[in-house]
Amino acid sequence: MTQDHPPNTPKNGTGPYRGYRNLPPLVGLQSMAEATSTGLTVAESVSRILRLHWSLKKLHRIFVARITAMPVYELKMAFSLHSHYCAEHVEEFAKRVREMRQPPYGLEVSPDAALDTFFDEILAAPDIEPLVLGLYGYAVPALVRALERFIADTNKLFDHPTWRVCRLTLVEMHDVLEYGEAAVKALIDEKTKAGLRDWTSLLERLLGAAGDLDGSQPRTEGDLTPIYSAQPYKYDPVPKRDERFHDLYNMGVNAEAFLLDPDIPSVPKTVMLYFKRMREIDVPEMMSSILSETRGKPWEYYRAMTRQLWDEARHAMMGEIGFVSMGIDWTKIPLNFTWSLGLNTLLTPLERHAVLYTIEQGLMPKKTGKEYEWEVALATANRLTELIQDYDWADEVLHARIGRDWLVPELGGQKEAMAFGDHAWSHVLGDWNKWREGGITEHHNWWPEVYRDACQYWGTEPDPKLLAYDTTYETTRPDMKQIAG
Numbered sequence: 001m002t003q004d005h006p007p008n009t010p011k012n013g014t015g016p017y018r019g020y021r022n023l024p025p026l027v028g029l030q031s032m033a034e035a036t037s038t039g040l041t042v043a044e045s046v047s048r049i050l051r052l053h054w055s056l057k058k059l060h061r062i063f064v065a066r067i068t069a070m071p072v073y074e075l076k077m078a079f080s081l082h083s084h085y086c087a088e089h090v091e092e093f094a095k096r097v098r099e100m101r102q103p104p105y106g107l108e109v110s111p112d113a114a115l116d117t118f119f120d121e122i123l124a125a126p127d128i129e130p131l132v133l134g135l136y137g138y139a140v141p142a143l144v145r146a147l148e149r150f151i152a153d154t155n156k157l158f159d160h161p162t163w164r165v166c167r168l169t170l171v172e173m174h175d176v177l178e179y180g181e182a183a184v185k186a187l188i189d190e191k192t193k194a195g196l197r198d199w200t201s202l203l204e205r206l207l208g209a210a211g212d213l214d215g216s217q218p219r220t221e222g223d224l225t226p227i228y229s230a231q232p233y234k235y236d237p238v239p240k241r242d243e244r245f246h247d248l249y250n251m252g253v254n255a256e257a258f259l260l261d262p263d264i265p266s267v268p269k270t271v272m273l274y275f276k277r278m279r280e281i282d283v284p285e286m287m288s289s290i291l292s293e294t295r296g297k298p299w300e301y302y303r304a305m306t307r308q309l310w311d312e313a314r315h316a317m318m319g320e321i322g323f324v325s326m327g328i329d330w331t332k333i334p335l336n337f338t339w340s341l342g343l344n345t346l347l348t349p350l351e352r353h354a355v356l357y358t359i360e361q362g363l364m365p366k367k368t369g370k371e372y373e374w375e376v377a378l379a380t381a382n383r384l385t386e387l388i389q390d391y392d393w394a395d396e397v398l399h400a401r402i403g404r405d406w407l408v409p410e411l412g413g414q415k416e417a418m419a420f421g422d423h424a425w426s427h428v429l430g431d432w433n434k435w436r437e438g439g440i441t442e443h444h445n446w447w448p449e450v451y452r453d454a455c456q457y458w459g460t461e462p463d464p465k466l467l468a469y470d471t472t473y474e475t476t477r478p479d480m481k482q483i484a485g
């Protein structure tokens with residue numbers, strides 16, 4: 001027997017199996033040996049897909065729900081990306097089930113009570129450490145294991161569409177896992193881990209009782225009494241930020257009035273563009289509440305809204321990139337949360353969505369909206385600022401469409417949606433003076449100090465006229481409409 005002819009390799013003629021003039025057989029997907037010996041039945045495949053589909057939905061929910069009240073900025077951004085990945089793949093797995101089976105597909109039915117408790121425990125984790133450890137130390141690794149096993153176990157030719165979805169999902173889940181391992185390492189020391197041992201062993205027992213996430217392993221028995229999810233999880237709508245953020249009610253510097261002032265040159269406007277971008281941390285914080293509190297929509301709604309949520313997180317990080325590129329310490333700047341706080345606590349999910357839509361529609365006019373911001377960026381002759389505004393504008397086009405697809409029909413038309421959003425927004429403004437009188441903020445004018453830092457970066461002398469900029473949001477809201485007194 002020759003070396004390239006292992007014992008289990010089927011032959012054509014006398015030698016090992018070959019394609020025409022040595023072309024790879026089976027389009028190179030797998031060897032003939034693998035093809036003749038590997039495979040799951042359709043029922044087995046569907047059963048694993050249903051569990052993957054369910055788990056991705058559960059994970060999506062956790063990532064989204066915990067963005068608002070979990071304070072760490074970097075994790076808010078990571079949860080935004082990871083929820084987006086989950087939302088995208090949920091639909092691909094659902095589609096595959098519908099290809100192989102007649103209704104009912106079982107997509108809305110829990111495949112395993114132990115698996116449900118497993119995810120509910122992580123959803124209800126009371127602090128950052130168990131949340132991060134549960135997500136990235138247990139849930140994501142279990143998902144990766146399930147995908148890897150699926151890829152190994154199913155027949156790549158017979159079940160090719162599933163194999164392909166698993167493979168593409170795995171690429172992104174490996175990224176999630178890599179980030180997650182770094183997050184666990186950065187945030188959780190051995191002592192904390194040891195302190196969480198009772199809980200993490202419950203997570204292990206739950207996975208054991210489920211036969212692992214994919215149900216492919218022998219089921220084990222053990223105490224499955226819930227710890228954190230003994231009380232049902234309640235979404236927390238109040239945004240929180242980590243200790244680098246301060247003066248969260250500060251609305252002392254009106255960035256829009258500065259940007260729209262034709263007498264102010266473009267370069268100093270860079271700072272306001274970056275400020276506006278980074279302040280967008282509040283959009284994922286707010287969209288998290290819409291997604292968490294809106295039930296019963298088709299998955300496409302959650303997918304589209306989660307995509308937008310991730311885009312808004314990207315916008316915040318674009319601002320961060322801008323500040324870092326100039327050596328400006330963004331922690332000096334109050335990145336207020338009054339918008340996400342007000343919307344989340346005072347409005348219904350539908351009203352919040354309408355406010356978002358109204359604001360985004362307001363960004364479409366050429367002279368005042370996203371195109372204008374992009375023109376300012378062009379005029380600064382800074383490539384980074386240009387790229388940031390270019391993609392920010394492009395994303396807004398998609399967001400306007402998401403609103404048209406999902407909100408406008410529900411509110412009876414474009415005009416109605418805009419009026420509804422405008423009205424709702426006016427309800428959450430107007431506390432400017434109340435916050436100052438209540439001692440929550442002095443609306444400190446942070447502009448001169450940051451402008452001086454920026455001038456140092458540019459190697460220019462600050463312009464005294466610009467240093468004196470002192471327009472607040474007291475009477476003018478960000479879309480430049482007057483706030484009724």
Ligand SMILES: [Fe+2]
Binds near residue numbers: 280283311312315
């Ligand atoms: Fe945005």
Ligand SMILES: [Fe+2]
Binds near residue numbers: 312360399
């Ligand atoms: Fe947007």
